[in-house]
Amino acid sequence: MKNHIVVALLFxxxxxxxxxxxxxxxxxxxxxxxxxxxxxxxxxxxxxxxVQVTGDFLPSExxxxxxxxxxxxxxxxxxxxxDSVWVFETEPLDxxxxxxxxxxxxxKTTDPANPFLIRDVASVTNIFxxxxxxxxxxxxxxxxxxxxxxxxxxxxxxxxxxxxxxxxPPGYENSTEEYPVLYLLHGAGGDEEAWLSLGRTAQxxxxxxxxxxxxxxxxxxxxxxxxxxxxxxxxxxxxYTPQFMTPExxxxxxxxxxxxxxxxxxxxxxxxxxxxNRAIAGLSMGGYHSLHISRIYPDTFDYIGLFSxxxxxxxxxxxxxxxxxxxxxxxxxxxxGYKLYWIAIGKKDFLYKANEEYRAKLDAMGMPYxxxxxxxxxxxxxxxxxxxxxxxxxxxx
Amino acid sequence: MKNHIVVALLFxxxxxxxxxxxxxxxxxxxxxxxxxxxxxxxxxxxxxxxVQVTGDFLPSExxxxxxxxxxxxxxxxxxxxxDSVWVFETEPLDxxxxxxxxxxxxxKTTDPANPFLIRDVASVTNIFxxxxxxxxxxxxxxxxxxxxxxxxxxxxxxxxxxxxxxxxPPGYENSTEEYPVLYLLHGAGGDEEAWLSLGRTAQxxxxxxxxxxxxxxxxxxxxxxxxxxxxxxxxxxxxYTPQFMTPExxxxxxxxxxxxxxxxxxxxxxxxxxxxNRAIAGLSMGGYHSLHISRIYPDTFDYIGLFSxxxxxxxxxxxxxxxxxxxxxxxxxxxxGYKLYWIAIGKKDFLYKANEEYRAKLDAMGMPYxxxxxxxxxxxxxxxxxxxxxxxxxxxx
Numbered sequence: 001m002k003n004h005i006v007v008a009l010l011f012x013x014x015x016x017x018x019x020x021x022x023x024x025x026x027x028x029x030x031x032x033x034x035x036x037x038x039x040x041x042x043x044x045x046x047x048x049x050x051v052q053v054t055g056d057f058l059p060s061e062x063x064x065x066x067x068x069x070x071x072x073x074x075x076x077x078x079x080x081x082x083d084s085v086w087v088f089e090t091e092p093l094d095x096x097x098x099x100x101x102x103x104x105x106x107x108k109t110t111d112p113a114n115p116f117l118i119r120d121v122a123s124v125t126n127i128f129x130x131x132x133x134x135x136x137x138x139x140x141x142x143x144x145x146x147x148x149x150x151x152x153x154x155x156x157x158x159x160x161x162x163x164x165x166x167x168x169p170p171g172y173e174n175s176t177e178e179y180p181v182l183y184l185l186h187g188a189g190g191d192e193e194a195w196l197s198l199g200r201t202a203q204x205x206x207x208x209x210x211x212x213x214x215x216x217x218x219x220x221x222x223x224x225x226x227x228x229x230x231x232x233x234x235x236x237x238x239x240y241t242p243q244f245m246t247p248e249x250x251x252x253x254x255x256x257x258x259x260x261x262x263x264x265x266x267x268x269x270x271x272x273x274x275x276x277n278r279a280i281a282g283l284s285m286g287g288y289h290s291l292h293i294s295r296i297y298p299d300t301f302d303y304i305g306l307f308s309x310x311x312x313x314x315x316x317x318x319x320x321x322x323x324x325x326x327x328x329x330x331x332x333x334x335x336x337g338y339k340l341y342w343i344a345i346g347k348k349d350f351l352y353k354a355n356e357e358y359r360a361k362l363d364a365m366g367m368p369y370x371x372x373x374x375x376x377x378x379x380x381x382x383x384x385x386x387x388x389x390x391x392x393x394x395x396x397x
Numbered sequence: 398m399k400n401h402i403v404v405a406l407l408f409x410x411x412x413x414x415x416x417x418x419x420x421x422x423x424x425x426x427x428x429x430x431x432x433x434x435x436x437x438x439x440x441x442x443x444x445x446x447x448v449q450v451t452g453d454f455l456p457s458e459x460x461x462x463x464x465x466x467x468x469x470x471x472x473x474x475x476x477x478x479x480d481s482v483w484v485f486e487t488e489p490l491d492x493x494x495x496x497x498x499x500x501x502x503x504x505k506t507t508d509p510a511n512p513f514l515i516r517d518v519a520s521v522t523n524i525f526x527x528x529x530x531x532x533x534x535x536x537x538x539x540x541x542x543x544x545x546x547x548x549x550x551x552x553x554x555x556x557x558x559x560x561x562x563x564x565x566p567p568g569y570e571n572s573t574e575e576y577p578v579l580y581l582l583h584g585a586g587g588d589e590e591a592w593l594s595l596g597r598t599a600q601x602x603x604x605x606x607x608x609x610x611x612x613x614x615x616x617x618x619x620x621x622x623x624x625x626x627x628x629x630x631x632x633x634x635x636x637y638t639p640q641f642m643t644p645e646x647x648x649x650x651x652x653x654x655x656x657x658x659x660x661x662x663x664x665x666x667x668x669x670x671x672x673x674n675r676a677i678a679g680l681s682m683g684g685y686h687s688l689h690i691s692r693i694y695p696d697t698f699d700y701i702g703l704f705s706x707x708x709x710x711x712x713x714x715x716x717x718x719x720x721x722x723x724x725x726x727x728x729x730x731x732x733x734g735y736k737l738y739w740i741a742i743g744k745k746d747f748l749y750k751a752n753e754e755y756r757a758k759l760d761a762m763g764m765p766y767x768x769x770x771x772x773x774x775x776x777x778x779x780x781x782x783x784x785x786x787x788x789x790x791x792x793x794x
Contacts, residue, residue, distance in 0.1 A: 029638065045504040049444070107442040109506040115519050115629070116636045119512050128636060142633050145549040145558065151570075152542040161542065173548075173665055232512070236539050239513045239525060241426065268570055 028085055030113040031128050037092040039128065042113065046084035048104050052077055055100025056381070057093050071377065075103065095132035096381065097200065099125040118197045121189035122242045136207070137388050138200040143210035144170030148202050153264040157257030162223055163230035165192045167202050169209055169216035178272045180395040181218045181265060185282030185289050189244040191231035192223040198380045204388050214391040218269055222261050224289055226253045250285065252322040255292045279394050281305025283383040288312055296322050298333040303394050305342045307386040308378050311354040334367040340393055341369040344386045348377040425482055427510040428525050434489040436525065439510065443481035445501050449474050452497025453778070454490050468774065472500065492529035493778065494597065496522040515594045518586035519639045533604070534785050535597040540607035541567030545599050550661040554654035559620055560627035562589045564599050566606055566613035575669045577792040578615045578662060582679030582686050586641040588628035589620040595777045601785050611788040615666055619658050621686055623650045647682065649719040652689045676791050678702025680780045685709055693719050695730040700791050702739045704783040705775050708751040731764040737790055738766040741783045745774040
C-alpha cells in the first residue's frame with residue numbers, strides 16, 4: 001500500500017513537472033473574468049520592454065493599408081507590476097465572444113495562459129466569452145446536445161472525396177423522425193471548420209432548440225473551396241499556410257456540383273427531402289454561393305439567407321457557365337416561390353453598397369425579400385447573430 | 398461587367414488587408430520543410446534581443462525541478478538576419494510529428510506563422526510533420542477516410558450527459574456490417590480530444606485499414622475524468638485553465654461506470670457485441686484505467702493494451718470499491734481467458750520500474766502477456782507508435 005502511494009505521488013509530481021507549460025511557462029491567470037464583467041489580462045514577460053493587448057473588445061483604430069485607412073482592432077498597453085507580470089483590466093464588457101492577441105515588443109502572439117484559440121484563415125487568436133444575453137447562445141449550456149460529425153463525402157462532379165461537417169440535432173440517433181436541413185456556407189478563407197469554431201453553430205443550435213426557438217434541424221457545413229479536399233491541415237495537402245483566396249473558389253464549380261452534397265446528405269441522413277425542408281445560407285463568399293446555388297437550383301430551397309453577401313453576379317457572357325442567365329434564373333426562382341429570402345448586412349460593411357444595389361435589382365423585378373441592417377462591419381460577431389436570428393425563422397409550418 | 402470586376406478586386410484586396418494577421422502580423426514562412434528533411438524556423442521579431450526555439454526535435458536537456466533534474470525539450474538560438482527576421486535551420490530530421498515553441502526574450506510562445514497547434518493539458522504548441530516511414534501513418538493520405546463524431550452519451554451511473562469521440566471506419570455508414578470496437582483511453586490531463594489531436598488516431602486507423610494491416614474497427618475515445626462532462630472549453634464549465642490532475646479521475650467511479658459507455662456504444666452502433674470483438678487500451682492513466690476496467694469486467698475484453706501504464710493497484714481495504722479484490726479479479730480475468738494482454742513502455746519512462754514490478758506479479762501468478770520495450774520516455778511519440786503496433790493485432794480470426 002505504501003509503495004502505491006509513493007508511486008502515485010511520484011506520478012503526479014513528475015507529471016506536473018513534465019508539463020511543457022512549466023518549462024519556462026506561465027503561472028498567471030489570463031484572461032480573468034471579474035464580477036462586474038471587466039476582464040483582466042496578465043502576461044509573465046519579465047524581459048519585455050512593452051506589452052499591448054489587441055482585440056475586438058477595444059474600440060477599433062484606423063490602420064494604414066495600401067487600400068487607404070481601414071478599421072482594425074484597437075490596442076492598449078499593459079502595465080508591468082513589481083513582480084514582473086504585465087497587467088491590463090478592461091472596463092465592464094458587454095456579453096460577447098471576444099478574440100485578442102498580445103503584442104510583446106512589437107511581436108504579435110498568443111496568450112500562453114489561455115489554451116482556447118480559434119483560427120481565422122491563417123491567424124490564430126485567443127478567445128473568451130463574457131456571458132449573458134446573446135453570448136449565452138455561444139456557451140455550452142446544460143441542455144441536450146447534438147452531434148457534430150466530421151465526414152468525407154464523395155463528389156462525383158469534382159472527382160474527389162471531400163470533408164464536410166454535419167450537425168445533427170439532439171435525439172437524432174434515437175428517433176425515426178425525418179429532419180429539415182440547413183446548408184450553411186463559409187466565407188473566403190474559411191472551410192468546413194469555420195462555422196463550427198468561429199460561428200459557434202453547434203452551441204447556437206443546441207441552445208435555440210432547447211429554448212424551443214428553432215426547430216430541430218440538421219446543419220450541413222461543406223467546404224466551398226473546390227480546390228481543397230478539406231480544411232488546411234485536415235486534407236491531403238497537409239500543413240501549409242492558409243490563404244484568403246484559394247483557387248477555384250468562385251469559378252462556378254462549387255455551385256454546379258452542389259447537388260453532390262445534397263445527394264450525399266439526402267441518402268445518408270433521415271431528412272425531409274423537399275423544398276419546404278431545405279434552407280441555404282452563407283456569409284460573405286458563402287452568401288454569394290447561396291445566392292447563385294439557390295437560383296441555379298431554382299425550385300430546391302424555401303429559405304435563403306444572405307449574410308453580408310459578396311454580391312458579384314459574374315454574368316458569364318459565354319452563356320455556358322453557372323453564372324450565365326443571371327436574371328432569367330433569378331426570375332424562375334421568384335416564380336417558383338419560396339418562403340423567405342433574407343438579406344442581412346452591417347451598416348459599416350464594405351459590401352453595404354453592393355447589397356444596396358442588389359436589393360434595388362430585386363425591387364425592380366418585384367422579387368420579395370426581408371432585409372435586416374445591423375451595426376458593425378464584416379465580422380463574425382454579426383454572422384453569429386445572423387445565424388441566431390435566421391435559424392428560428394426556418395421550417396415553420 | 399466592369400463593375401463586377403471592381404467589386405471583386407475590392408473584395409479581395411479589402412479582405413486581404415482585413416486579415417488580422419496583416420495588422421502587425423508575420424510575413425515569413427515557418428516552419429519550412431527543406432528537401433533534405435531539414436527544417437527552417439523563422440520569426441519576424443525585429444525588437445527582440447534573443448529568440449530560441451524549443452522542441453522535441455532537439456536533443457533533450459536536463460532541467461532543474463523540485464523533483465530533481467529531469468529531461469525537458471532542448472533549446473537552440475535563432476540568428477537574426479539583416480532584414481530583422483530570426484532564423485534557425487535544423488539538421489535533417491527523421492520522419493516524425495514534432496512539436497515546438499518559440500522563446501522570445503525569455504517569453505515562451507507560439508509561432509505566429511504556423512496555424513497548426515495542439516493542446517496538451519494547458520500547453521499549446523505548434524506542430525509539423527516530417528514525412529516518411531512511421532510518420533506517414535500520421536498524415537492525411539489519399540485513402541478512404543472514416544468519420545469522427547463528437548457526441549454526448551447519457552451516463553445513468555454518473556447522472557450526466559458526457560462528451561465522447563467516436564471514430565467509425567470508412568464505409569461504416571453504407572454497409573450493414575457489424576464492427577469490432579476498440580475503447581481507447583487517454584492519460585492524466587487528457588480528455589476525449591487527446592487521442593484524436595495528439596494521438597492522430599483517425600489518421601493512423603485510416604492508413605492502417607487502407608494498407609490492410611488493421612481490420613476496420615470502431616474506436617471509442619471517452620473522457621476519463623468523471624468530474625468533467627467534456628474537454629476544457631467543450632463542456633458546461635466553459636473556458637478555464639486545464640489541470641493535469643482533475644478531481645474524480647482515479648477514484649474508481651470511471652471504472653465502475655464504464656458499462657454506461659459500452660451500453661451506449663452497443664445500442665447506438667452496429668457492433669459485434671461480444672468479447673472477441675472488444676479491445677481496451679490506454680496510455681498512462683488510461684493504461685491504469687484499462688487494467689482495472691478489464692479485470693472488474695473480467696469476461697468482456699479479449700484484447701487489453703497497457704501503454705506506459707500508471708500501475709497503481711490502489712487496493713481498497715474496505716473491500717467495497719472497484720479497487721478491492723485486485724488479485725482475485727485479475728485471476729478471474731486470467732481464468733476466463735483473453736487473446737492478448739499487451740504491455741508496452743519506454744526504457745526511459747519514469748513508470749518503467751512500476752511496470753517491471755507489475756510484470757513480475759503477472760509472472761508469479763502465471764498470467765500471460767506480451768511485452769514490448771521501446772526507446773524514450775513518457776511521451777506521445779511512443780503512444781502513437783504503440784497504437785500503430787497494437788491496432789493490427791486486434792480482432793484477428
